[in-house]
Amino acid sequence: MPGVSGQRMNLITARGIGVTRKGTAILQNVGIEIAAGEIVTIVGPNGSGKSTLLRVLIGALNPDRGTVTRRPGLRLGYVPQKLAIDATLPLTARRFLDLPHRVPDAEAAQALDTAGVPDIAKRQMVDLSGGQFQRVLLARAILSRPQLLILDEATQGLDQPGAARFYRQIEAVRRDLNCAVLMVSHELHVVMSASDRVICLNGHICCEGTPEVVSAAPAYRELFGRGTGGALALYRHDHDHGHDDNHHHDDDHHDHNQPVHDHA
Template sequence: MDHVRAAPGGRQVLHDVSLALAPGEIVTVVGPNGSGKTTLMRLILGAVAPAGGSLRRKPGLRIGYVPQRLALDAALPMTVARFLSLPRRHCASARAVALAEAGLPADIAARPLQALSGGQLQRVLLARALMSAPDLLILDEPTTGLDQPGAAAFYRRIEALRDARGCAVLMVSHDLHVVMAASDRVICLNGHVCCEGTPETVASAPEYRALFGTGTQGALALYRHEHGHRHDHPHPLPDARDRGAA
């Protein structure tokens, strides 16, 4: 997207936002409430049309979406297998592969969604997003309700999926001080792109500290992997016409 403006309902939420996502890149978006994170996500998903600027997608782009939460009606029980086959039916082997990639055993497919823990349900949502073999995986605050070890394990799972599939990942975080150590790029959003770069670069940026310095002292909590591995990818913001996913 180039210099995009968004005004859903006639109220300007985003202005002059330029963003390109490359295959295999993990980008995390942080920002305060009302900063336009959800609108940015909806623009990329095609649920909101830009009010200005241009938005281009790779032809045939497949997007997998992991929502923040799933409202479950206890009166309408549904098994994991049935949920994974919506809106299109998938064979048992395809479901098993997606569940394994999300870190779940194949036999969980027979369990009702209502019987799952919060962490299990979040991984089922991830498995469902993987069923479409996405080029771009979008996650909206995927670790809501998880403790720190659970969140760290989920982030490592996302990095492993990126490595295995080569898909781009866009993570939208409402937790202002928690960012995946695996992120190639962090974008600080507040109606526009305030600053961007590596997690360390954004943590020390004056624009970030001006927004979030109080309470967190401007520090990003970076989940480190036991093996200390980090991917060293370049971090420029290229023209969307020359780079991959969106």
């Protein structure tokens, strides 16, 4: 029985999470569950508590109210929003992958390859471009063979095509590792294309469900305003691409996984 229930048990279950800072409620009664293998995206405007919720989930922040239950022995891969490496710290991409545990060269090379940056092992972290840097963070996160990969606004600082490529990379990683993915973003259209479930957050959970359900929800439209019309169209377009292999669309070239262009 424990085996069965272990299989069924969510990777992370958070209930009734409340976080208050300096008298302001940042999160109120937020509940979230992540099951094995699913892709969940949290969307919300700036200051809606997205990063705070992630920090609660990974255990970096103790909520004032509520409980977080992680599956025992849960392996987390975490890609932070940004990593400010002080210029005084010499650190190659290869050495960064060794934190906190040394990994064999072959595994490190494999991870860099999976993340889409095979040739930068010897480069200094501070010299990498935004896209390369995020991919090295991704490579490090997948080295621990995570059951749950958590990405906090991982495409910040990337342009739109760069972000789209990065998300396709994550889909590929997810297929390879068969892990669950929890993403936070405000870039709705690109993110939602891959998600099984979208949670719309603004201090509390406004609405939740499949991308279709959420994008049609009044609460979502209210939160993101009229601008979502265009974004939504783009989302649908991406979404179709992700799930069928029909190549008769006039813009197939978007579908290929190999990023051949340099980021602009």
